[in-house]
Amino acid sequence: MRGRRRGDDVPGEHASLITSRDNRWIKAFRAALRGTGPRAGESIGVEGPKMIEDALRSGLEAEALLVSESGEADADRILRAASESEAGVPRSRVLRTTDKIFESVAGTESPQGVAVLFRQPEWGLEDVLRGAGEMRETAPLVTVIAAVQDPGNVGTIARSAEAFGATGVVATRGSADPWSPKALRASAGSALRLPLLRGMSIPILIAQLRIAGVKVFAAASRHDSAGEASSTLEGVDLRGPSAIFIGNEGSGLPDEALRSADGIISIPTKGSVESLNAGIAASIVLYEAARQRNLEDR
Numbered sequence: 001m002r003g004r005r006r007g008d009d010v011p012g013e014h015a016s017l018i019t020s021r022d023n024r025w026i027k028a029f030r031a032a033l034r035g036t037g038p039r040a041g042e043s044i045g046v047e048g049p050k051m052i053e054d055a056l057r058s059g060l061e062a063e064a065l066l067v068s069e070s071g072e073a074d075a076d077r078i079l080r081a082a083s084e085s086e087a088g089v090p091r092s093r094v095l096r097t098t099d100k101i102f103e104s105v106a107g108t109e110s111p112q113g114v115a116v117l118f119r120q121p122e123w124g125l126e127d128v129l130r131g132a133g134e135m136r137e138t139a140p141l142v143t144v145i146a147a148v149q150d151p152g153n154v155g156t157i158a159r160s161a162e163a164f165g166a167t168g169v170v171a172t173r174g175s176a177d178p179w180s181p182k183a184l185r186a187s188a189g190s191a192l193r194l195p196l197l198r199g200m201s202i203p204i205l206i207a208q209l210r211i212a213g214v215k216v217f218a219a220a221s222r223h224d225s226a227g228e229a230s231s232t233l234e235g236v237d238l239r240g241p242s243a244i245f246i247g248n249e250g251s252g253l254p255d256e257a258l259r260s261a262d263g264i265i266s267i268p269t270k271g272s273v274e275s276l277n278a279g280i281a282a283s284i285v286l287y288e289a290a291r292q293r294n295l296e297d298r
Contacts, residue, residue: 018097021104025095029066030105032117036151037177037198043117044179046192047106049074052116053081054189061086061119064093068102071113078114089116107181118192120179125208127195128168129241140214141166141289142243146202146257147174148278150249154178155186156279157246161194162187164286165293168195170243172202206260214241218253218261219285236265238289246282 018026032038032045043063046052056062062082067075075094082089103111129140143161148154154176161169169191171178177198178184178191209216217236238244245261247253252275258264267276267284276284 016096018095018101021101025064025066026097026101026105028064028117029115033105033107033115033181035180037180037183038120040120042120044120044184044192045107045115045181046118046184047108047115047181048112049078049114051184051189051192052078052114055116055118055192056081056085058189058193059086060121060192062089062093063117063119064095065089066095066097066102066105066115066117068097068099068111068113070099071102074112074114078116108185121192121196123168123195123197125197125212128170128197129212129214130195131167132193132195138165138167138293139239140168140212140241140243141238141286141293142209142214143169143282143286144205144243144245144257145169145171145175145178146245146253147172147248147251148246149174149176150278151176151180151182152186153249153277153279154180155183155188155191157282158183158187158191158194158196160279160283160286162190164283164290166194166286168197170197170200170205172205173199202254202256203260206257209243212241214243215262216243216245216257216260217285218245218247218258218264219281220247220253220258220264220266231263232266232268233285233288236263236288237292238285239292242289244282244285244289246278246285249278 032043033047038044046055128142143166145154145157158169158178176183178196184191206216245253245257
């Protein structure tokens, strides 16, 4: 990540107002803020002052800041946060436009007038196992999003992963992109802060987890685990290096994840409810992992 240049972190004179929808930066912001997630090498689009400030403080590198007429006050806060970050925001990439054009690129119903394109962070499996910052001293706790297709659930899982001390997240092939605008909003920015890998195949991921000495646990409903021995949360030890697989909202976990798991975790439910929402199920299992680890630390 390049060093900070304070001259690049302040707005200086107002840049020319962008008034064309065909401007290349307007097109780039529209694709990032309304798409289903960035491909390799493409920018992550983030909208709204709080999430942008959090992303800057977590070390993400901003490529461009787009400000509408109604977003000027928030832009000043963002530029102050950028001046305290390692990379800042290049002065030439502080772009201004009209409220009307900003609305045409925004992914929200009530745009707040500020958006940033961030460079994708480069994470590897070692980062996901080790965690970031203070997490580096804990045993790996990896949350695996296995073919979960609803971006709201994907974002909720990432948010719970950060809240309950997961070291990282892996979204396997077929999952909604955790860096898509809808998933990012649902994660409240957690998907930008946690070490995260996208698009891995389940067999390759499981093989790499085995090499790293990480146990694989499959969170499954009664229907998913039919014919497979399963344990309730209280009967599973999640204190050691663990990867928790969370499956699709409708069809559950793929058979390859169930067959390869060291343990299958079921969450008891009453009545005719056979399964829980993927985001809720992940939150319950991750909370139990945090509870067990907190007890061990006392």
